[in-house]
Amino acid sequence: MAAEMPSIKQDPKYDDYDYPTISENPHPGHPGHTTPEQDAQVHQLRMKLESLGCTERLDTLSLLRFLRARKFDVALAEKMFVESEQWRKDFGLDDLVRNFDYKEKPQVFEYYPQYYHKTDKDGRPVYIEQLGNIDLAAMYKITTSERMLQNLAVEYEKIADPRLPACSRKTGHLVETCCTIMDLKGVGLGKVSSVYSYVKQASVISQNYYPERLGKLYMINAPWGFSTVFSVVKGWLDPVTVEKIHVLGGGYQKELLAQIPAENLPKDFGGTCECPGDGCLFSDDGPWTSPEWAKPPKWQSEPAKETVINTEAVNPGATPDAGKAAAPVAPAPTAQDAADEIKSAPAPQ
Numbered sequence: 001m002a003a004e005m006p007s008i009k010q011d012p013k014y015d016d017y018d019y020p021t022i023s024e025n026p027h028p029g030h031p032g033h034t035t036p037e038q039d040a041q042v043h044q045l046r047m048k049l050e051s052l053g054c055t056e057r058l059d060t061l062s063l064l065r066f067l068r069a070r071k072f073d074v075a076l077a078e079k080m081f082v083e084s085e086q087w088r089k090d091f092g093l094d095d096l097v098r099n100f101d102y103k104e105k106p107q108v109f110e111y112y113p114q115y116y117h118k119t120d121k122d123g124r125p126v127y128i129e130q131l132g133n134i135d136l137a138a139m140y141k142i143t144t145s146e147r148m149l150q151n152l153a154v155e156y157e158k159i160a161d162p163r164l165p166a167c168s169r170k171t172g173h174l175v176e177t178c179c180t181i182m183d184l185k186g187v188g189l190g191k192v193s194s195v196y197s198y199v200k201q202a203s204v205i206s207q208n209y210y211p212e213r214l215g216k217l218y219m220i221n222a223p224w225g226f227s228t229v230f231s232v233v234k235g236w237l238d239p240v241t242v243e244k245i246h247v248l249g250g251g252y253q254k255e256l257l258a259q260i261p262a263e264n265l266p267k268d269f270g271g272t273c274e275c276p277g278d279g280c281l282f283s284d285d286g287p288w289t290s291p292e293w294a295k296p297p298k299w300q301s302e303p304a305k306e307t308v309i310n311t312e313a314v315n316p317g318a319t320p321d322a323g324k325a326a327a328p329v330a331p332a333p334t335a336q337d338a339a340d341e342i343k344s345a346p347a348p349q
Contacts (some may be wrong), residue, residue, distance in 0.1 A: 006032030011046065014059040018295060019168040021061065023176065024122070029068050031061055031174055041074050047141040048078050053309050054085060065176070067098060069211035073335040080312050084209040089309075096150055097299055105151075107142045109281060111135050118161065118264035118273070118286050124215045125163050125172035125286055126260060127178045130268075132186025132221075136198060145198050152202055156210045158288075161297040166287040172262045179259065181269065185221035216259060217245045220252040220269070308348030 006022045008031045022032035029038055047059055062078075066084075070076035088094065091274050102108075109115075113130045120126055139148075159178065167175040206213070219226070220285050232241045248255055253270030264270025266280040275283035287293040 008034070008060055008157055009042070010060055011043075011058075013060075014022040014046070016059075016187075017061075020164040020171075020173050023174045029063060029064065029072065031176075034064070036073060038064075038067070043064070044256045045074050045081070047078055048074070048322055049081060052082060054082070057081075060175070061176070065212040079314060080211070082210070082309060085133050085309055088207055090207055091150075091153060093153055093157065094299070097154050098305070100150055102147070102151045102154075102155045106282070108139055108148070111139050113281055115281055116178075116284060116286060117266060117275075118260075119167060119170075120260045120264070121175075122179070122215070122230045122259075123167050123175050124179040125159065125167060125175075125288075126264065128181045128183070128266070130185070134184065134187075137230065145201070145336075148186055148198065149205065152205060154201045156213075157162070157299065158297070159210075159213065162294055163286065163288040165295065166290070166293040170287040170290075173221065176215055179215050180215065181256070182219045182221060183221055184219055184226070187223060195339075216242075216250050218252065218259075219245070219254060220246045220249075222249055258308070265292050275347060 008021050010021075023030040026033050028035055034042075042060055045063050045067060046058050065080075066077045066081050070080055111133050113128070116125050116127050117127055136145075164175050221228075222230075227249075230245075230247050234245070246255060256265060256270060260271065263269075264271045264273060266273050266275075268280075273280055275285060277283070306310070
């Protein structure tokens, strides 16, 4: 008897996908590999959110990400989702993603390069972040922390659409995560205090509002002692998260090339790619720029919608007080926060 083909239980009101929806990850809770109980939890979460006035991002793939981030605890996933929607409204994100112009990007990249570049062997977008030259005092003469965070959020929106859908079309299966290279070359303890505030705000955005986007994380050129520190930190983390993180010193090329094809990895990191023009740093090359796989993002053609969320109906303490703007800075991350996802603040991408 032939094995039953994986599928996801879709809701015709919200699920409208023009790319593959079955994950290659066979673990329960991933699209195409859910249990009947998990399908029921998706429905339960959607009903709760609709009763609060939520109308956007209630598709099955999105709800599964929030549920996985909270171990399929529907109440905690509801809280996380509502706080994310409130932040989007306060941040003006629907308007930003359509109109934001990061014109100072070339100057900022002189200090803090953050960019997407092609894909790894699993079809994920590769995101590269180089921390060694960060000088916030110099950068704030060019831009502001607010604009840097706006760029970060806009790039996360572009990961959701058009980058990941294009990668899914090319691979023939659902791609929901990124492969991140975090280059720590030149990072010393002296820089930590000066960049802490920005990195803290950026980390809050990534872990609280864009869950389940980390596929693999390679920390390369890790300074002496970093591995020792991380060996302590990983004891606080979910084992699933720990498996995604690789801390490497200067001899990282072999492990990177095992995950990323040489022709997709910039030459600076041991690959063979040298993009023409302004180089890999500014090429943004990948399936999302290929006419064969790319499609215009839905947010580009759909008008922004004003959503009013009834925060009073959520569990006490779940959301900011009604009428108050949610500050982008949250309290210092706890062990559970760290366990959700460890990653820096992709803002290329």
